[in-house]
Amino acid sequence: xxxxxIGNPTSEYERQIKAPGGIYQNATGSxxxxxxxxxxxxTTTAPLFQMPSVAPPESAYSxxxxxxxxxxxxxxxxxxxxxxxxxxGLLGGxxxxxxxxxxxxxxxxxxxxxxxxxxxxxxxxGAEDIxxxxxxxxxxxxxxxxSATGGMFGVDPQGGTTMTLSPEEQxxxxxxxxxxxxxxxxxxxxxxxxxxxxxDRMRATMSPEEERQRLALEERLASQGRLGVRTAQYGGAPxxxxxxQAQEEARNRAMLGAxxxxxxxxxxxxxxxxxxxxxxxxxxxxxxxxxQPAMTTAQIQQRGQLEGAGLFGEARMSGLEALLSSGIxxxxxxxxxxxxxxxxxxxxxxxxxxxxxxxxxxxxxxGKVQELLGxxx
Amino acid sequence: MSQELKSINLIAPAFRGVNTEDSPIxxxxxxxxxxxxxxxxxxxxxxxRKGFEVITTSATPLGSNPITVIHEFEDxxxxxxxxxxxxxxxxxxxxxxxxITPGSYTINDNNWKVVNFxxxxxxxxxxxxxxxxxxxxxxxxxxxxxxxGITGKYGNEVLSAFGRLWVxxxxxxxxxxxxxxxxxxxxFSGGTSGSINLDKxxxxxxxxxxxxxxxxNLLIIFGRHSIVVYQGAEAPATMxxxxxxxxxxxxxxxxxxxxxxxxxFLSHTGLxxxxxxxxxxxxxxxxxxxxVTKDIIALLQNETESFRSVYSPExxxxxxxxxxxxxxxxxxxxxxxxxxxxxxxxWPSSVFKAYERLQNGKVYIGTTHGISEYxxxxxxxxxYRFRYYSPSLTFGDPSRVKFLKKIKxxxxxxxxxxxxxxxxxxxxxxxxTTKFTTGNQLPAYFGINEFHGDDPGDESNPLxxxxxxxxxxxxxxxxxxxxxxxxxxxxxxxxGSELSLQEINILALIGKIx
Numbered sequence: 001x002x003x004x005x006i007g008n009p010t011s012e013y014e015r016q017i018k019a020p021g022g023i024y025q026n027a028t029g030s031x032x033x034x035x036x037x038x039x040x041x042x043t044t045t046a047p048l049f050q051m052p053s054v055a056p057p058e059s060a061y062s063x064x065x066x067x068x069x070x071x072x073x074x075x076x077x078x079x080x081x082x083x084x085x086x087x088x089g090l091l092g093g094x095x096x097x098x099x100x101x102x103x104x105x106x107x108x109x110x111x112x113x114x115x116x117x118x119x120x121x122x123x124x125x126g127a128e129d130i131x132x133x134x135x136x137x138x139x140x141x142x143x144x145x146x147s148a149t150g151g152m153f154g155v156d157p158q159g160g161t162t163m164t165l166s167p168e169e170q171x172x173x174x175x176x177x178x179x180x181x182x183x184x185x186x187x188x189x190x191x192x193x194x195x196x197x198x199x200d201r202m203r204a205t206m207s208p209e210e211e212r213q214r215l216a217l218e219e220r221l222a223s224q225g226r227l228g229v230r231t232a233q234y235g236g237a238p239x240x241x242x243x244x245q246a247q248e249e250a251r252n253r254a255m256l257g258a259x260x261x262x263x264x265x266x267x268x269x270x271x272x273x274x275x276x277x278x279x280x281x282x283x284x285x286x287x288x289x290x291x292q293p294a295m296t297t298a299q300i301q302q303r304g305q306l307e308g309a310g311l312f313g314e315a316r317m318s319g320l321e322a323l324l325s326s327g328i329x330x331x332x333x334x335x336x337x338x339x340x341x342x343x344x345x346x347x348x349x350x351x352x353x354x355x356x357x358x359x360x361x362x363x364x365x366x367g368k369v370q371e372l373l374g375x376x377x
Numbered sequence: 378m379s380q381e382l383k384s385i386n387l388i389a390p391a392f393r394g395v396n397t398e399d400s401p402i403x404x405x406x407x408x409x410x411x412x413x414x415x416x417x418x419x420x421x422x423x424x425x426r427k428g429f430e431v432i433t434t435s436a437t438p439l440g441s442n443p444i445t446v447i448h449e450f451e452d453x454x455x456x457x458x459x460x461x462x463x464x465x466x467x468x469x470x471x472x473x474x475x476x477i478t479p480g481s482y483t484i485n486d487n488n489w490k491v492v493n494f495x496x497x498x499x500x501x502x503x504x505x506x507x508x509x510x511x512x513x514x515x516x517x518x519x520x521x522x523x524x525x526g527i528t529g530k531y532g533n534e535v536l537s538a539f540g541r542l543w544v545x546x547x548x549x550x551x552x553x554x555x556x557x558x559x560x561x562x563x564x565f566s567g568g569t570s571g572s573i574n575l576d577k578x579x580x581x582x583x584x585x586x587x588x589x590x591x592x593x594n595l596l597i598i599f600g601r602h603s604i605v606v607y608q609g610a611e612a613p614a615t616m617x618x619x620x621x622x623x624x625x626x627x628x629x630x631x632x633x634x635x636x637x638x639x640x641x642f643l644s645h646t647g648l649x650x651x652x653x654x655x656x657x658x659x660x661x662x663x664x665x666x667x668x669v670t671k672d673i674i675a676l677l678q679n680e681t682e683s684f685r686s687v688y689s690p691e692x693x694x695x696x697x698x699x700x701x702x703x704x705x706x707x708x709x710x711x712x713x714x715x716x717x718x719x720x721x722x723x724w725p726s727s728v729f730k731a732y733e734r735l736q737n738g739k740v741y742i743g744t745t746h747g748i749s750e751y752x753x754x755x756x757x758x759x760x761y762r763f764r765y766y767s768p769s770l771t772f773g774d775p776s777r778v779k780f781l782k783k784i785k786x787x788x789x790x791x792x793x794x795x796x797x798x799x800x801x802x803x804x805x806x807x808x809x810t811t812k813f814t815t816g817n818q819l820p821a822y823f824g825i826n827e828f829h830g831d832d833p834g835d836e837s838n839p840l841x842x843x844x845x846x847x848x849x850x851x852x853x854x855x856x857x858x859x860x861x862x863x864x865x866x867x868x869x870x871x872x873g874s875e876l877s878l879q880e881i882n883i884l885a886l887i888g889k890i891x
Contacts, residue, residue: 222577225575225618225621227574228553229571229572229574229613230571231570231613232566237615
């Protein structure tokens with residue numbers, strides 16, 4: 001039994017439902033685009049950014065379902081001779097005719113019930129397909145940014161990033177980071193050794209003058225005959241004590257100065273290490289900075305991609321919803337026809353009468369009846 | 378035809394003292410070739426020195442040893458006390474020598490130098506721990522409460538000046554002078570105490586401190602052959618060298634005496650005056666013993682025991698005794714000769730071992746008898762010989778022969794003294810001697826035998842209301858022989874009476890020219 005709703009239209013009704021823009025779309029023929037279906041005008045200008053290279057499905061411009069899917073979704077109502085005979089029989093008269101009408105009505109109601117169940121399953125399957133397509137369409141696309149100085153910033157499909165500096169930048173970075181390490185290392189060193197070194201240098205500067213002063217004092221004391229003076233109060237002569245005290249104070253100041261200088265140098269080393277460390281990351285920072293415009297454009301691209309995927313999903317969902325609505329209508333029509341036949345056959349026969357359905361067909365034509373019965377597509 | 382006697386009058390002979398430096402020929406008769414146990418008296422005549430009277434009643438603590446140190450201690454209240462040392466002991470007192478030697482202290486020598494300082498007397502000598510006497514008892518310096526730094530300060534010389542004790546002459550540290558803390562004589566390591574080493578100061582590179590002196594606000598440091606002078610010693614830490622004198626030093630600490638305006642000391646070239654040394658920078662003319670220089674040098678070179686000296690403005694002399702050679706030289710300090718030297722006389726066979734001039738002007742002498750006073754005219758009641766010999770006299774004409782006919786000495790004093798007048802010709806030491814006795818004069822005492830006593834023959838009670846004036850003996854002695862040069866001598870045993878040689882008048886015939 002052939003399906004009257006599927007296949008080549010054999011009547012006006014079929015042509016209507018199978019015409020372009022109708023509910024059913026020929027999967028094998030040249031179908032209009034989904035935009036056309038949605039009454040949208042596709043742009044022919046080049047996109048600002050390349051959209052994800054997701055190959056559109058064959059029925060991208062229809063419901064997105066293959067003809068088989070659509071057939072499965074709508075069910076197979078065989079348009080065979082048996083069906084035609086049965087209907088003819090149904091449209092025949094007499095008691096038999098009533099009995100046949102009751103049977104046909106029950107059969108149609110059963111068909112309607114089955115179809116509604118199938119439509120739910122198929123809607124679920126179709127939605128999953130659309131979601132899968134949405135995932136594919138919104139999938140992240142890797143990209144690479146190359147700076148003017150040769151550095152490269154790459155993003156792989158998994159979102160991992162890779163930064164590669166140019167050889168010059170790498171050399172500079174190595175130098176700076178190495179220097180930072182040295183400075184930090186020096187800053188971490190104990191200051192005692194440096195203090196001693198600074199103190200020695202300061203003393204080396206001071207010692208000649210101290211020696212001159214000592215010799216001058218010695219000469220003065222010698223001229224005064226006081227070289228041999230030793231006192232309990234001062235140790236030597238008061239002048240010697242004063243000089244020794246001054247020299248010791250100078251040594252103390254030098255020692256404190258050396259300590260402060262060492263600490264200052266330590267702080268300077270730390271600061272230099274910090275500066276070198278910061279400078280060492282400048283090539284990387286500059287590379288990252290160079291990626292910011294690319295990131296913006298990537299975000300713009302992603303936004304378009306996401307919006308396109310959203311529109312795509314929405315359109316596909318709209319087609320799917322329409323297809324489901326038509327299936328539901330068909331099922332309802334089967335159910336009405338079936339219930340009508342069933343109720344009529346169960347009424348008592350008072351006069352011969354013609355079949356009401358036959359009368360309806362004769363009066364309005366088969367297409368109209370099918371439409372009324374909801375047997376269309 | 379008889380020739381006229383020529384009178385040669387030697388007025389106040391030898392009033393210039395002994396002169397052994399110039400040639401005996403044609404020497405001025407105002408010098409003497411020998412003037413033993415003599416002084417220049419207040420009238421400028423040569424006279425017998427005084428003797429000594431022993432004050433100490435018992436010299437038992439001394440054994441047979443002399444008093445070698447006498448010192449007058451005066452405390453802050455002005456109470457004086459005589460301290461002395463001898464027989465390795467320290468004494469106080471004069472008539473009775475009270476042993477104040479610190480207990481359990483063995484003294485090995487008696488060459489103490491004693492000074493007064495801040496109500497105490499300090500005793501220092503080489504290699505002996507110093508002793509301090511506080512007016513009651515003497516103790517070792519290290520035992521004084523608060524004593525510090527005493528060890529190693531066992532100096533041979535000590536000076537009390539500028540508010541401190543100054544110590545020098547430490548064995549193996551002879552160039553260092555230590556000074557005590559201010560007014561604390563027992564603290565040599567605290568306060569403002571200190572020291573000065575003169576190794577780099579001596580003008581000739583090396584010397585050792587022999588004596589210290591303070592004069593004219595200067596600290597005078599006598600080396601053996603140089604002198605350094607410091608100024609500003611009130612603050613020893615900042616005192617500075619004021620002067621150095623090379624070639625003149627001091628032979629011994631005990632030869633240094635203050636005259637008030639000068640410092641006299643004995644150098645290895647004779648007696649020196651510091652003031653003149655400073656002025657003239659040790660020119661030879663400044664020697665105060667120029668007339669006996671060689672004798673002095675000979676004595677000091679041979680001296681192995683000790684030197685002792687004293688200056689007495691009352692007696693106007695500076696005595697220096699070479700104790701080991703029992704010789705004392707007396708230098709009259711009333712004035713100087715044309716060459717700046719003092720008039721010198723010699724006291725041979727001197728038993729004087731210590732001197733001290735007391736504040737009352739007395740001169741105390743240390744002998745084996747104990748403490749004596751320089752007074753009267755016997756040496757502990759023993760006579761001593763006064764000797765005078767003129768230089769060789771030619772009476773201005775050495776080419777002619779002189780025949781002595783008369784010698785008329787004029788002697789002042791010498792109550793019943795035996796005088797030996799001597800003369801010799803042509804440097805002959807075999808003198809011809811003529812003895813005579815001076816007059817006798819007993820003093821008249823008030824109310825005693827004024828109108829003849831019961832025994833008119835007792836000469837000890839003169840029949841006189843008043844004592845006569847100075848006893849003067851003028852005798853005329855016959856002489857004989859002849860020669861071109863004549864030496865006239867006079868010797869007298871001094872035994873209780875002073876004796877001065879006023880003049881010698883010689884009558885001689887001048888003979889032919891030889």
